[in-house]
Amino acid sequence: xxxxxxxxxxxxxxxxxxxxxxxxxxxxxxxxxxxxxxxxxxxxxxxxxxxxxxxxxxxxxxxxxxxxxxxxxxxxxxxxxxxxxxxxxxxxxxxxxxxxxxxxxxxxxxxxxxxxxxxxxxxxxxxxxxxxxxxxxxxxxxxxxxxxxxxxxxxxxxxxxxxxxxxxxxxxxxxxxxxxxxxxxxxxxxxxxxxxxxxxxxxxxxxxxxxxxxxxxxxxxxxxxxxxxxxxxxxxxxxxxxxxxxxxxxxxxxxxxxxxxxxxxxxxxxxxxxxxxxxxxxxxxxxxxxxxxxxxxxxxxxxxxxxxxxxxxxxxxxxxxxxxxxxxxxxxxxxxxxxxxxxxxxxxxxxxxxxxxxxxxxxxxxxxxxxxxxxxxxxxxxxxxxxxxxxxxxxxxxxxxxxxxxxxxxxxxxxxxxxxxxxxxxxxxxxxxxxxxxxxxxxxxxxxxxxxxxxxxxxxxxxxxxxxxxxxxxxxxxxxxxxxxxxxxxxxxxxxxxxxxxxxxxxxxxxxxxxxx
Numbered sequence: 001x002x003x004x005x006x007x008x009x010x011x012x013x014x015x016x017x018x019x020x021x022x023x024x025x026x027x028x029x030x031x032x033x034x035x036x037x038x039x040x041x042x043x044x045x046x047x048x049x050x051x052x053x054x055x056x057x058x059x060x061x062x063x064x065x066x067x068x069x070x071x072x073x074x075x076x077x078x079x080x081x082x083x084x085x086x087x088x089x090x091x092x093x094x095x096x097x098x099x100x101x102x103x104x105x106x107x108x109x110x111x112x113x114x115x116x117x118x119x120x121x122x123x124x125x126x127x128x129x130x131x132x133x134x135x136x137x138x139x140x141x142x143x144x145x146x147x148x149x150x151x152x153x154x155x156x157x158x159x160x161x162x163x164x165x166x167x168x169x170x171x172x173x174x175x176x177x178x179x180x181x182x183x184x185x186x187x188x189x190x191x192x193x194x195x196x197x198x199x200x201x202x203x204x205x206x207x208x209x210x211x212x213x214x215x216x217x218x219x220x221x222x223x224x225x226x227x228x229x230x231x232x233x234x235x236x237x238x239x240x241x242x243x244x245x246x247x248x249x250x251x252x253x254x255x256x257x258x259x260x261x262x263x264x265x266x267x268x269x270x271x272x273x274x275x276x277x278x279x280x281x282x283x284x285x286x287x288x289x290x291x292x293x294x295x296x297x298x299x300x301x302x303x304x305x306x307x308x309x310x311x312x313x314x315x316x317x318x319x320x321x322x323x324x325x326x327x328x329x330x331x332x333x334x335x336x337x338x339x340x341x342x343x344x345x346x347x348x349x350x351x352x353x354x355x356x357x358x359x360x361x362x363x364x365x366x367x368x369x370x371x372x373x374x375x376x377x378x379x380x381x382x383x384x385x386x387x388x389x390x391x392x393x394x395x396x397x398x399x400x401x402x403x404x405x406x407x408x409x410x411x412x413x414x415x416x417x418x419x420x421x422x423x424x425x426x427x428x429x430x431x432x433x434x435x436x437x438x439x440x441x442x443x444x445x446x447x448x449x450x451x452x453x454x455x456x457x458x459x460x461x462x463x464x465x466x467x468x469x470x471x472x473x474x475x476x477x478x479x480x481x482x483x484x485x486x487x488x489x490x491x492x493x494x495x496x497x498x499x500x501x502x503x504x505x506x507x508x509x510x511x512x513x514x515x516x517x
Contacts, residue, residue, distance in 0.1 A: 012060045024130045030055050032126035037062065045106060049078045052103060065103035070096055132202060135166040139194045139203050146215045147205060151185045161187060161205060168203035176207050177239040179275045188273060190215055208238035213279070216270045217244065223258045232284045235338035242277050243295060243335045247284035256281045288313060288342055295336040299325035302349060310499040312343045316352045343476070343500040363387055371417045380405065393418035429454055439463045441513075447506045452493050459492050468510040472503035
């Protein structure tokens with residue numbers, strides 16, 4: 001029977017024990033018990049009753065009540081009562097009025113098997129939810145830190161880690177490839193996220209994230225911890241190779257030497273934790289050309305052409321340094337690209353020379369053909385930095401007459417011809433877009449010029465859905481390794497000097513529109 005003193009005291013002892021074990025407020029446990037008993041009482045007295053249970057926090061006395069609303073004419077005796085009847089069950093109700101709630105005492109009862117199971121389920125559920133809320137609150141500030149725990153078990157390639165008061169998960173794709181982790185091992189990992197989840201773990205760890213390496217360096221290098229050296233960026237190919245770029249805030253320090261440590265002790269500690277991952281430590285510079293030369297080590301760079309506006313770097317080196325700069329399966333240049341957040345185009349001196357010659361000839365031919373100039377004048381304009389007819393159209397006679405051999409009359413004529421060509425060209429492009437059958441959702445997509453639209457239409461990319469399915473490399477072009485050979489891949493919009501970031505932004509904005517619709 002629920003009203004036996006032993007049962008009452010046992011409830012309080014259980015509440016206290018569970019609260020202590022789960023690090024949950026005892027009051028919350030007792031609330032859960034009240035809810036559980038109320039649910040069981042409904043199965044005894046009827047599901048259409050409103051049941052309230054109160055457990056005395058001092059002696060464990062359990063009160064079971066039916067909640068009733070005072071009305072003039074009750075229609076449901078399980079939910080409503082008249083004021084006179086309310087006073088009959090308790091004289092204290094004489095001050096109540098219509099609409100107020102009163103509690104009618106119900107008799108104590110024996111839990112049947114089903115009722116007891118129902119109460120147990122409610123209590124267990126509430127305790128689990130409270131425990132998860134406590135876990136979330138305890139660990140929400142641990143995000144972006146390194147946590148350490150014991151591997152509890154492995155589930156479908158994921159690793160469940162016991163952090164002491166809770167469990168966390170390292171998902172399969174956040175593990176270092178080929179590392180051998182087994183139950184009972186102590187592991188460190190980067191706290192990637194802490195979020196409320198209805199089921200399963202709420203704390204997500206990673207050993208593959210670049211930030212994990214950065215946090216390990218902070219632990220191993222006191223100068224970084226003290227703020228004398230700053231980590232500018234990092235990139236990783238987990239389990240294989242990584243790069244980290246460091247800057248000395250205190251200029252008297254050697255940032256690379258500090259990270260390497262005496263006889264390589266500091267970097268070796270990080271390497272060991274990352275399962276032998278090779279780490280290149282790169283000295284930061286204000287000049288991206290210097291950083292890329294350091295980042296592509298051991299390749300020796302001859303020169304670098306920097307386009308800060310487009311965030312592009314053309315790295316020129318000798319044939320024998322080409323494979324070193326690219327790395328196995330393009331790994332070295334790929335990591336350097338992530339490190340700098342610049343598009344890196346690696347080429348030999350001969351390829352750079354050929355590229356420049358081709359560009360010079362194409363620009364000259366454009367002027368000669370469309371502005372009806374002789375080749376010498378066309379070459380002169382290109383040599384002076386005029387790359388397109390729009391450059392001339394937007395110029396002024398004063399700027400053109402500074403070029404030796406161009407008089408004021410010739411300058412005015414060049415600008416006039418450029419404007420006429422531009423107008424004709426825009427009309428032709430508009431007609432061409434119409435003939436190609438491009439849909440309006442692509443034509444109106446912000447960032448795509450009429451010239452780009454024609455090029456896309458010629459490649460049968462006619463809708464915003466078609467465009468959203470592309471990868472940025474398909475737009476910008478670049479180099480790829482095919483069967484061990486370095487192959488040049490031409491991008492659809494390569495001629496429009498589109499940067500990789502601009503291409504990514506165009507595609508992502510298209511996807512946002514398409515998927516939203």
